[in-house]
Amino acid sequence: MQSLYRTTIDEELRLIWLPEMSQAALNVLVRQIHIDLQELGESVYCDDTPKKPNGMRSALYTAQRILRERGETIAERLGSSRASDLADALTVLADRHLGLQNLPWGGLRAFPTGRFYAGGVNVYDEIVSSWRGKNEAPIKEVA
Structure with a gap:
């Protein structure tokens, strides 16, 4: 789980409005x-553009x-x-209110940008490789 308080969170996630889809979906x-x-x-x-803008890449x-x-x-x-x-807003709200679970979150979603930093290094490509079963070494747990 990515914490909103990570120093690199703005490079790793963007907030989007997508009420028609759950965060899990x-x-x-x-x-x-x-x-x-990656395949x-x-x-x-x-934010990148395809090297070869055709077919599936473009889609x-x-x-x-x-998104x-x-x-x-x-x-x-x-x-x-x-x-x-x-x-920052949640910190202020948490200080003023007992619970944040009753706030009207609606369609607010966290969109992963394709970056995740561990020790100052972007390891997201390694994570995707592990999803594909292409990584021999397991990904280390990141705080």
């Missing part, structure tokens, strides 16, 4: 997009772009799509 969808992109030799990072990048653009809606609603801004 979004995670499964993005995981499969990243597996497919095609493409970058999994959501996968388009899917990521559409990423849903951040514009959340920015309109909350004033930001940065995960760190949400963390």
